């Protein structure tokens with residue numbers, strides 16, 4: 069507190085007649101009179117003015133200091149929250165991997181025990197021999213020196229990521245998943261000298277070996293044996309095609325998986341379909357280990373649905389078009405036999421469609437590890453105002469930097485595959501699916517200058533509902549699974565390490581251009597006739 073006594077009175081604040089030549093105050097002749105009180109009044113007014121000046125200045129300084137301090141604190145808090153989010157994401161990923169591994173091991177253990185039990189009853193020697201055979205198989209696999217990494221990626225490397233775990237090795241032998249190799253091609257040519265250095269620095273010159281992922285080519289090393297057929301529900305034509313395709317695939321000696329609902333339909337139609345396999349509840353988590361190829365029969369929604377079944381690695385997709393638009397469904401269902409024949413034989417051009425991994429972080433979460441399961445999206449995650457009539461107010465951060473505050477109907481964080489879906493309708497650019505990036509597209513922003521952005525694929529985005537938000541926000545994932553975000557909650561989003569490899573009809577670029585021409589009639593205009601005015 070600043071006391072009035074402690075404030076020095078400026079000499080000019082005294083009436084000039086009361087100041088002697090030395091600047092000292094003298095006694096007034098009207099000491100107790102009216103003049104005295106009047107002059108006192110004026111000087112007090114002047115004093116008050118002076119008191120107020122340094123006082124206001126002081127408060128302002130304090131406020132500035134205080135708000136600086138608050139800003140530093142909020143920055144530190146934000147950084148801590150982001151650290152927490154990424155730690156949570158990493159922890160849940162490790163937890164998922166651990167659970168998968170544990171499940172896989174215990175299943176295999178049961179299988180091995182069961183087979184030992186069976187054979188042990190008949191002939192113990194046989195068991196010994198089969199164990200030796202397994203060991204030899206593993207050894208020969210290791211000795212065969214499968215080329216690694218240099219000219220592409222081998223699916224063995226993914227399957228054999230835990231070589232010290234013999235159960236895992238035996239397991240991959242038992243399920244006999246087809247192995248394949250991915251090549252990166254350049255200008256339509258296969259480039260066996262695919263370099264893994266992104267930037268090299270030779271003789272002082274910076275060169276970029278790769279600026280994007282180029283056209284990718286998949287070559288089967290062993291023939292695919294198991295096909296998962298996923299279908300759009302409640303469609304008679306899809307049901308009919310599914311039954312026909314399953315028969316055809318069976319003739320080709322392939323194992324076939326369908327959804328439980330579809331298996332029931334097929335078996336009800338004819339007991340012939342008893343060979344068709346399906347899964348129960350949690351077994352779906354291990355589907356990627358059994359399936360070599362996923363065929364979808366429907367529109368883009370069916371591709372999104374199929375992708376959502378794989379929370380981790382995804383086998384190659386072959387999407388057949390049975391919808392109205394079909395941006396991600398390049399194959400014609402009428403020619404399914406020829407298409408599948410050529411795909412089962414390979415090689416196939418594929419588009420690696422990247423997915424976004426989304427985490428909802430609740431303000432109410434008590435511990436670091438109390439996080440909701442991550443959700444993977446192939447198109448986009450949307451944060452909007454739902455049924456609320458208030459503007460959304462969303463604070464957006466990219467890594468450690470503040471991006472902006474979205475005030476409008478909401479925000480779309482989209483993959484490049486999703487750039488032709490909701491993001492396009494909200495004014496975002498159409499982006500080739502192989503361009504590595506995340507689209508940041510506002511929905512009806514209440515601002516004239518809010519243009520959509522495209523951010524690099526390596527960033528982590530954090531969308532925070534501020535505490536002073538008037539309403540709740542809602543997140544939806546590929547148009548589904550709406551989750552409410554209360555003030556203080558956040559959505560953290562980054563590129564997933566598990567893309568969806570989709571087979572191309574031609575190549576990635578050809579398919580993309582074909583879909584925007586056919587699907588959206590992009591830049592369709594009658595050509596101006598030659599018959600008219602011309603430059604002379």
Ligand SMILES: NC(=O)c1ccc[n+]([C@@H]2O[C@H](COP(=O)([O-])OP(=O)(O)OC[C@H]3O[C@@H](n4cnc5c(N)ncnc54)[C@H](O)[C@@H]3O)[C@@H](O)[C@H]2O)c1
Pocket residue numbers: 367368369370372391392393394395396447448485486487488489490491493545546547
């Ligand atoms: N205003 C909009 O344009 C709007 C609004 C809501 C949802 N959507 C989109 O719908 C998607 C969900 O699709 P659904 O089939 O389950 O719902 P749906 O049945 O409502 O169909 C939405 C339409 O979007 C098309 N579509 C989906 N993904 C696409 C893509 N990557 N490129 C071009 N078009 C695409 C579909 O072909 C379909 O015609 C969401 O991911 C979202 O992108 C768009």
Ligand SMILES: Nc1ncnc2c1ncn2[C@@H]1O[C@H](COP(=O)(O)OP(=O)(O)OP(=O)(O)O)[C@@H](O)[C@H]1O
Pocket residue numbers: 298299300301327366367368369370371372373390391392393394
């Ligand atoms: N196997 C499935 N199980 C449950 N829902 C599914 C399945 N396949 C698709 N869907 C859902 O059905 C809806 C419609 O699917 P899809 O987009 O493939 O067909 P469509 O609407 O006829 O195609 P288009 O949008 O191109 O006209 C989508 O919301 C999708 O999520």
